[in-house]
Amino acid sequence: MGRKSTIAMEKARALHRRRSVKWGYIWALWCAVFWGAWYLPGTAVWSAAPYRFMTFETKAEFLLAAAVITAFNAIGVLLFQLLWLASLDKLDEYWRTLWRFRTISKWFFLAAIFGGPCALFGSYLAIGFIGPVFAAVAALLYPIIGATLARFWYNEKITLRAAMGILVIVGGGVTIFVPGLFSETASTSDLIWIGYLGGAMAAFGWGVEGAVAGRALDVTDPDVGITIRFTAEVFYWVFLLLPAAALFYDAPVIEQVQATFNFWAILWLLLAGLTFGFCYVTWYKSFPLIGVGRGQAIGALYGVFAVIFLAIFAFQFPEWNFILGLALTVGGGFLMITESSEVVEVVRAPSAKQMQTSVMRHASVTRKMHMKGFILRLLDEAGNEGLWDHEIMKLVFEEYGRDGAYWKGEIRATLTDLFSGALVHEVEDDLDDGRYFGEGKILMKFRLSPFGAARMLETGLA
Amino acid sequence: MKMSEFWGFEGAHLLAIAMIVILACICLYMARTWGGKL
Numbered sequence: 001m002g003r004k005s006t007i008a009m010e011k012a013r014a015l016h017r018r019r020s021v022k023w024g025y026i027w028a029l030w031c032a033v034f035w036g037a038w039y040l041p042g043t044a045v046w047s048a049a050p051y052r053f054m055t056f057e058t059k060a061e062f063l064l065a066a067a068v069i070t071a072f073n074a075i076g077v078l079l080f081q082l083l084w085l086a087s088l089d090k091l092d093e094y095w096r097t098l099w100r101f102r103t104i105s106k107w108f109f110l111a112a113i114f115g116g117p118c119a120l121f122g123s124y125l126a127i128g129f130i131g132p133v134f135a136a137v138a139a140l141l142y143p144i145i146g147a148t149l150a151r152f153w154y155n156e157k158i159t160l161r162a163a164m165g166i167l168v169i170v171g172g173g174v175t176i177f178v179p180g181l182f183s184e185t186a187s188t189s190d191l192i193w194i195g196y197l198g199g200a201m202a203a204f205g206w207g208v209e210g211a212v213a214g215r216a217l218d219v220t221d222p223d224v225g226i227t228i229r230f231t232a233e234v235f236y237w238v239f240l241l242l243p244a245a246a247l248f249y250d251a252p253v254i255e256q257v258q259a260t261f262n263f264w265a266i267l268w269l270l271l272a273g274l275t276f277g278f279c280y281v282t283w284y285k286s287f288p289l290i291g292v293g294r295g296q297a298i299g300a301l302y303g304v305f306a307v308i309f310l311a312i313f314a315f316q317f318p319e320w321n322f323i324l325g326l327a328l329t330v331g332g333g334f335l336m337i338t339e340s341s342e343v344v345e346v347v348r349a350p351s352a353k354q355m356q357t358s359v360m361r362h363a364s365v366t367r368k369m370h371m372k373g374f375i376l377r378l379l380d381e382a383g384n385e386g387l388w389d390h391e392i393m394k395l396v397f398e399e400y401g402r403d404g405a406y407w408k409g410e411i412r413a414t415l416t417d418l419f420s421g422a423l424v425h426e427v428e429d430d431l432d433d434g435r436y437f438g439e440g441k442i443l444m445k446f447r448l449s450p451f452g453a454a455r456m457l458e459t460g461l462a
Numbered sequence: 463m464k465m466s467e468f469w470g471f472e473g474a475h476l477l478a479i480a481m482i483v484i485l486a487c488i489c490l491y492m493a494r495t496w497g498g499k500l
Contacts (some may be wrong), residue, residue, distance in 0.1 A: 016500065019499065019500050020500060023496055023499070023500065024494075026496075030492075031487055033485060034485070034486075034489070037482055037485065039480075040478045040482070041478075041482075043468060043474065044468055044469075044478075046468075047467065047468045061494070084490065084493070086495070087493075088494065168476070217497060223493075271479065271482055274483075274486055275482055277487055278486055278489055278490075281493075282489065285493075309478075311473045312470075313469060313470055313475075313478045314468055314469055314470045314474070315470030316470075330472060345478065405498050406494060406495075406497065406498070408497070408498065409495070409497020409498035409499070409500065410497045411497075412497055412498075412500050413496070413497040413500055416500060432471065437498075438498070459487075461485075
């Protein structure tokens with residue numbers, strides 16, 4: 001190959017790498033924007049009937065209110081995520097992935113327990129008992145938990161720089177929490193400890209959720225994965241938690257639900273669903289590209305947006321410790337963002353055990369397989385020979401009846417996702433002459449990695 | 463808390479609704495087009 005071609009290839013390769021990482025950070029930043037915006041409808045709902053008339057003299061009354069609001073929020077999220085999937089032409093992928101419960105969907109159902117009844121419910125407790133600024137900033141510790149779990153469960157790479165960024169974010173979290181424990185806050189109620197507990201639940205729940213969901217995200221489409229996770233949460237609230245509250249605690253659940261059906265309460269809950277739903281899809285979209293730890297850390301910038309939005313729209317201005325905590329959080333986020341894309345590119349380092357070659361059953365490819373699983377099976381069947389990305393694209397188009405620029409991009413994104421997760425190796429590359437994805441773009445040939453083979457066995461895709 | 467006590471100025475709630483909907487539309491558009499930019 002001539003020198004010019006070599007230079008062009010290197011440039012194309014580096015460009016692809018930078019773009020993949022850039023888009024990982026963009027999705028994480030979108031998460032931060034929508035998450036911050038959520039505190040507007042999330043707080044406004046407390047000022048709508050019936051909640052604005054409630055005195056909350058008992059713990060039970062407040063807990064029920066928070067539970068009903070969280071359940072409605074989850075329903076709103078699911079509605080908008082289904083709209084998101086419909087817009088992205090992925091509703092059929094949702095069904096294909098959902099039925100794979102034993103090996104894949106179960107992880108999203110588990111993640112829902114931490115994200116919903118723990119984190120989201122905790123956030124509403126914190127908002128109600130203390131305030132939205134406290135709630136927004138209290139959950140900032142969640143990346144610590146997520147990154148730690150991701151490191152131990154699937155050897156997600158945490159560079160020294162990323163670890164420093166996370167520690168700085170922790171410092172921001174501590175700055176926010178500690179003064180509040182000793183000073184007066186908005187409420188003088190002796191139930192205020194519930195608000196602090198809610199803040200801690202939010203941090204813990206969201207941290208664990210990301211790491212748990214990461215166990216299935218490498219073999220599923222992230223847009224689909226998060227929708228399954230919220231399907232689970234709606235199921236828990238509507239069929240388990242609220243009925244249990246009514247049956248075992250004699251809570252007036254039905255009356256509370258009926259009273260919530262008024263224009264402003266439903267509007268705020270729908271907007272809470274929209275902001276939270278889009279926050280989540282973008283959050284999950286970032287994980288395969290830059291890793292759970294980084295995705296969560298950048299997502300933690302939601303605190304900045306929450307404070308800004310609350311200041312602009314509600315004239316709620318933070319105390320000095322919140323501002324300092326936010327500055328530390330933003331600083332920690334920038335430490336991560338400015339890391340070289342070459343370092344970030346592959347986010348997983350499979351363990352030695354996972355690298356052992358597994359014996360694969362060569363099952364025939366079925367129509368019911370979700371797209372990412374189909375691609376993994378194609379690569380499995382191709383063996384050491386591997387497949388070019390444009391060959392994979394052609395086979396996917398034939399199998400699923402897809403076509404067009406949008407689906408070319410989705411397949412390219414999926415392959416980038418698989419590479420970042422170390423499920424595939426790149427064995428060769430070339431320059432696109434404009435026939436496939438765009439002139440001057442890098443073309444890549446992939447082979448299934450031993451880790452990818454192991455993941456296929458673990459998730460029943462083999 | 464009354465709704466008027468939460469929002470900082472007249473019409474703030476309408477502005478917030480508009481902002482959220484516009485941001486959602488932009489994000490959805492980016493989700494439809496980002497793959498081609500990789």
